[in-house]
Amino acid sequence: MEPLKVGLIGLGTVASGVASVLNKNQVDITRRITRTPIIEKVFVRTLERDNPYQLNLTTNIDEIIHNHDIDIVIELIGGIEPALTYIKTALANGKSVITANKELIAIHGNELLQLAADNDVFLRFEASVAGGIPILKVLREGLAANSIDSVMGIINGTSNYILTEMSDKGADFAECLKEAQALGYAEADPTFDIKGIDAAHKLTILASSAFGIPLDFKALHIEGIDTITKEDIKISHQEGFAIKHLGIARHSEQGVELRVQPTLVPLTHAFANVNGVLNGLFIQGNAVGEQFLSGRGAGSEATASAIIADLIEIIHNEKAQYSAPALGYKVNNLSPLPILPKPAFSSNYYLSFKYLENTDTQAVSMQLESLASKTLNAPFEIKLYKENQRVIILCEKTIEESVEKLLNNAMLIEGIEETKLIRIEKF
Known part of the structure; x- marks a missing residue:
């Protein structure tokens, strides 16, 4: 059969997974595309490295992005530069590109999608969002008949692992982060994971695919998990909730809410049972109702599965002379729906x-109750957790502006030393 020549940029964990899956599943893949996939060349920074699949390595990027024999380029080095330059050059040279680079797509995806369209080639990035879970393909094809009301997910395995360990062990955040680093689930600098930046990159892509809006990373409201304490988890559990780090994209008549945040979810919901480094995604469509997917959101071969699925789709589309848009919407048909600011959530x-020791808790509770009655504009319940030095208010649905007003005024109450807001999803 005619070979399908692939150029790999990078030979790290995921790229090695691509080589592994192409090798062991070559018969099935060849049958599906009626071409034999071959890794023609691999760009690496140094030739002094392991090469278990005996691949043809090069330190000259031009041998991939300017190589007329290579049909598809797969970029797997991550970061913005030089990946952006490599991808732009490959697209301009008429080569379809597959990437798992969520940061690059979230920030530069609009430009790259237009460049792909201008050169009549494909840009695919299924692996950029949830590893082996084919969420973009589900939104683009499986749920194409639906108007999507909301998409939300546990889309960062590191944060989910830390919160799971805090919940299971009753341990502090710092202790569980250190454990995650020791196991290789968290980087030496875990900022992108624990501050929600990685999840925000992914949510940017999800929201664009779900609602047909341009990619706009800067529009997101982002909160990490580093403010969550074991006391928060303990109290939440007693109230019937688990704390999960969710990316939430919700469409309403007012506009689109885009937020990454710690969130209370009912212990009875599927999200509460997505533990460790697994990912989970919830979709609400106006025809199908609720959909839930869960699985490995990272890892060598799980991510490679999504990359090779993109490769197969590209070949099918080329044969059919069909230009399926990566987001499910043509670039020039994207709708600039208004993105709601945080006070409008x-x-x-x-x-x-949290109150100081020796505080008159009855007086504090009464003042908070009076303040909440004046500001929240929604039913609420107030509870005292003396063993944790906390007064808790559980508030029904209201706008965030009123909640922020309550929190600001609460700091004027004698004895209150700290306030915290965590949003609740009841589904």
Whole structure:
């Protein structure tokens, strides 16, 4: 059969997974595309490295992005530069590109999608969002008949692992982060994971695919998990909730909410049972109702599965002379729906007020109750957790502006030393 020549940029964990899956599943892949996939060349920074699949290595990037024999380029080095330059050059040279680079797509995806369209080639990035879970393909094809109301997910395995360990062991955040680093689940600098930046890159792509809006990373509201304490987890569990780090994209008549945040979810919901480094995704469509997917959001061969699925789709589209848009929407048909600012968010809320020792808790509770009655514009319940030095308010759905007003005024109450807001999803 005619060979399908692939150029790999990078030979790290995921790229090695691509080589592994292409090798062991070559018969099935060849049958599906009626071409034999061959890794023609691999760009690496140095030739002094392991090469278990005996691949043809090069330190000259031009041998891939300017190589007329290579049909598809797969970029797997991550980061912005030089990956951006490599991808732009490959697309301009008429080569389809597959990438797992969520940061690059979230920030430069609009430009790259237009460049791909201008050169009549494909840009695919299924692996950029949830590893082996084919969420973009589900949104682009499987749910194409639906108007999507919301997409939300546990889309960072590191944060999910840390919160799972804090919950299971009753341990502090710092202790569980250190454990995650020791096991290789968290980087030496874990900022992108624990501050929510990695999840925000992924949510940018999800929202664009779900709602047909341009990729706009800067529009997101982002909160990490480093403010979550074991006391928050303990109290939440007693109230019937687990704390998960969710990316949430919700479409309403007012506009689109885009937020990455710690979130209380009912212990009875599927999200509460997505533990460790697994990912989970929830979709609400107006025809199908609720959909839930869960699985490995990272890892060598799980991510490679999504990359090679993109490769197969590209070949099918080329044969059919069909230009399926990567986001499910043509680039020039994207709709600039308004992105709602944080004060306009609408949610249920868990509000925590930590008080100093020897505080008159009855007086503090009464003042908080009076303040909440004047500001929240929604039903609420107030509870005292003396063993944790907390007064908790559980508030029904209201706008965030009123909640922020309550928190600001609460700091004026004698004895209150700290306030905290965690949003609740009740589904």
